[in-house]
Amino acid sequence: MLELFRDTTIKHAVLAAGQVTPDSSRCVQCGICSYNCPIGIDVRAHALRGAPVQENRCLTCGECILRCPRGVLRFESALPERL
Amino acid sequence: MRRYVIIGSGAAGLAAAETIRRKDASGTIILLTGDRHGYYSRPGLAYYLTGEVPEKQLFPYDRNHIRNLNLLWEQSAVVRVHPAEHQLYLEGAKRVDYDRLLIATGATAILPDTPGISLEGVVKLDNMEDARHILRLARRGATAVVVGGGITALELVEGLAARGMKVHYFLRGDRYWSNVLDEEESRLVENRLTHEGVVLHHHTNLIEILGRGGRVSAVQAQEGDRDLRLNCSLVAVAIGIRPRKNLAAQAGLENARGILCNEALQTSHPDIYTAGDVAEVIDPVSGKPVLDSLWGPAVQMGKVAGGNMAGANLIYRKEIPFNVTRIAGLITTIIGQVGSEPAKTPSENDLTGAIMRGDSEIWRQYPDAVVTQTVGGHNRLRLYVRQATLAGALVMGDQQLSGPIQRIVREKLDIRSIHNMLIAPNAPLSDIITQFWRERQPAHAAFGFV
Incomplete structure (x- = not known):
């Protein structure tokens, strides 16, 4: 695999209190997210429904976010925003 | 009991089938496709080529999901449609009757007539x-x-x-x-x-x-x-694509570059609908029929056409086009009008009146707006600023702002309060947009990274 095609610019900001949240309008159901989940969560199914990954098993490792070629996924704080 | 026939197993066809089944639990749904692989993520084929994803991963639905839709799935090419008789014929002269028909045959790559084009390889x-x-x-x-x-x-x-x-x-x-x-x-x-x-x-x-x-x-x-x-x-x-409209044209349905339809996605024959890449829909802004080849609109059209086939009264409003793609490793979001130069005819990509896959004709319209840009490394933000609204944007690399900008463009939010700041020389566009968005969204997390 060439380095270039994995070099997405998504930040590795892993939030302990974060959850993976999809923007389903960006998703084309390619399945890279589910394929790369180390514990086998079907992230794609969440993206289809536009629902955050609210599974206790989710490690918030960020692998799905990093691999998604269309920027569908991001961490969103599950807590109210501090401003 | 109503008989629905869908031609095409792509994003539009499947979205239509799902919508019909939700509205009509007992009707017969026949899905005809020439693709023996059925329903899979076509945009995902690019990532299959790079080796990022294995082939079987491109199929979003397991057998149970398809089974629960209770479709009669048939792999066969449709040879002819007879609208007046509500019939169509498959290869081998097999007849299929329908009450409502959806033509969602998609588009196909144009091959030039270059000598040697049919060689293996x-x-x-x-x-x-x-x-x-x-x-x-x-x-x-x-x-x-x-x-x-x-x-x-x-x-x-x-x-x-x-x-x-x-x-x-x-x-x-x-x-x-x-x-x-x-x-x-x-x-x-x-x-x-x-x-x-x-x-x-x-x-x-x-x-x-x-x-x-x-x-x-x-x-x-x-x-x-x-x-x-x-x-x-x-x-x-990959010089462009052409809507697969032959079946519709032979059946006497009104067509131009694609199959023409009204806002209900009904063709010139009231019991025949169309959706996806083959459909040529009216752009509400310009009033002209346009093509696009995007996953999101195809799904949306499938839902509207399917709903209407099952008796609903839905309208397809062409949304401001929006696509995300990865070019040379950079995630890039294109929203609304971003033509970088006024449309020339004939242009390279317009050589047959068709468009490219993953493309929308709206992006070619040159907006009457001020273009402004921020560059940082390989991250780029380009905005088309009108007096009161953003006409379009291109976000390349870092995607943190693309969600908010998507909504600012789509919802035509009033940007007069930041207009002058945006068009000032060397304006810090990201900061201005971030601040604007924060002020609008006090109640909840506006961005992923806080």
Whole structure:
């Protein structure tokens, strides 16, 4: 695999209190997210429904976010925003 | 009991089937497709080529989901539709009756009439069979030539390079995707490709594909004013797509470049609907029929057409076009009108009146707006600023702002309070947009990274 095609610019900001949240309008159901989940969560199914990954098993490792070629996924704080 | 027939197993066809089944639990739904692989993520084929995802992962639905839809799924080509009789014929003269028909036949790659185009080793990327074909032919260390100017051509370049091929990329003009990207963005993409060993040839036209024993062995091209001959084993072509409207045209349905339809996605025959890449819908802004080839609108159209076939009264409002793609490793979001130069006719991508895959014609309209840009490394933000609204935007690299900008453009939010700041020289666009969005969204987390 060439380095270039994995070099997405998504930040590795892993939030302990974060959850993976999809923007389903960006998703084309390619399945890279589910394929790369180390514990086998079907992230794609969440993206289809536009629902955050609210599974206790989710490690918030960020692998799905990093691999998604269309920027569908991001961490969103599950807590109210501090401003 | 109503009989629904859907032609096409792509995003539009499946969305229609799901919608019909939700509204009509007992009706018969027949899905006819010429694609033996059924429903899979066609945009995902690009990532199958690069090796990021295995083939079986491209199928979003397991057997249970399809079974629960209770479809009669038949792999067969439709030969003819008879609207007055509410009948169609499959290969082998098999007749299928319908009450409501959906034509969602998609689009297919245009192949030029270049001599040698039918040699083994000339490939396109429309469907799973094409992707498999490419992977069978891709040889590490061998040379491939890619011809074409849009997203699919670049996906082919990236896929073949990732498979270890030496890729030569032929561009007809002086830079990549010139009617959507600006000059610097094109150069940024090209530099990244060059860095990965791709050889770019500008102002280059393919003249002939040469073969030995029926297989591609070389190409003859014109590069600027010099002749170019290159030995290669594979030629990948992505010069545009053409809606597959023949069936509809033969049936006497009104058509232009695609199948014409009203806002309910009804064709000129009231019991026949259309959706997806083959449908030519009216753009509410310009009032003109336009084509696009995007996953999101195809799903949306499938839902509207399916709902209406089952008796609902839905309207398809063409939304501001929006697409995300990855070009040379950079995630890029294109929203609304971003034409980088006024539409020229005939342009490279317009040579047959068709469009590119993953493309929308709205992006070609040159908006009456001020263009402003922020650049940081390989991150870029380009905005089309009107007096009170944003007409469009291109977000390349960091995508943190693309969600908010998507909504600012789509919802035509009033930006008069920041208009002058945005068009000031060297304006910090990201900061201005971030602040604007924060002030509008006090109640909850506006951004992912807080």
